[in-house]
Amino acid sequence: MRLRNKPRAAGEIAANPQYITTTPAEFKGQWQSKFTQNQPLSIEVGSGKGRFIVEMAKANPERNFIGIEIQQSVAIMILEKQLTAQLPNLYLIQADGGELTDFFADDEVAQIYLNFSDPWPKTRHAKRRLTHQLFLKMYQAILQPQGSLQFKTDNRGLFEYSLISFNQFGMQFDDLSLDLHADEAPENIETEYEQRFSQMGHPIYLISAHFE
Template sequence: MRMRNKPWADDFMEENNHIVETSPFSHKGSWKNMFQNENPIHLEIGSGKGQFIANMAKQHLDINFIGMEKVKSVIVNAIEKVKETEVTNVRLVNENAEDLRELFTVNEIDKLYLNFSDPWPKARHEKRRLTYRTFLEQYQHILKPNGEIVLKTDNMQLFEYSVVSFSQYGMRLEEVTLDLNNIDDPLNVMTEYEEKFSSLGQPIYRCRVRFP
């Protein structure tokens, strides 16, 4: 569903520049300095309304979290979620994942999350999928050696495509779960989509992969 335009979004982001980075490219290679600590940095691409990253940050105060969301009318909701948790270990970025190498230097990220990404089901849109090989090349560039990617989705076709894409790229599959609802995982933090689909009994697929 298309989000309604929010003409006040720019002003709101500026007012909350302690949460959303209004000049993120200036932090390339120095994100730990911005957080003012040496804690690991985890990146979520496509943070949506922010439930996942806000709750992850609340549960893991010893980890710094960066949430990337390209839609302004959506990221303002994520800002509100982070404000509600009153955590200081989250920064949001209003940018596109195509710019990752301009935002982060080599080995700057410890872990990466892809939660309920747009499946881009049409074949002609394959290159837009966040598990297409050109994106994997970017992830390998910014992740530390043996860095982990965690993918969650309700879309079986995207999940199957991603598992094949990871394997063809030579990545190591650590976990493949075909229905997260049937697993007792107390560490799993749900997104808004995950809560909705899980309540309807729809399978949630998850995999964890690492680069060789």
């Protein structure tokens, strides 16, 4: 889906460095300086319009959160939510989440969320999937020992691919659901896509895992 360009976006992002950056490599290893308290750091790769990351920050004040979104016209929507909420434990990055090891130091992150990532269904595009082993190597580098990776999707093909990818990488599974909403998972915060797909009757798949 092509998103409408928002002419004000670049200016508004530049005017609010206390909430968002477009140069995340500058803060590698120093992200705790962006928050009022030094707390476990969770990141979401591909935050969309920001419902998940904003609500997670509200519900978990004892943790710090960073939402990463590549599209400027979408990142501005998250920023606007944060300008209203002014959550002390939420920060935003407008940049390509495929370069995480340039942004975060080894063992700097406690948890990674991948929510409704692009499935890239064609075989020749497999390396672009955020659960491909190339990405898993990056996640492993920046995650603390026993740090967790949580993945949600409505795409059965991507779910099955991710199960195999995690298993072949030697990850340990902590939680698995073939229909998250039917399982009545406690404290599940939905993304915008999740709400839409669930209302359409799509099952929501979940994997929670960690590296050995």
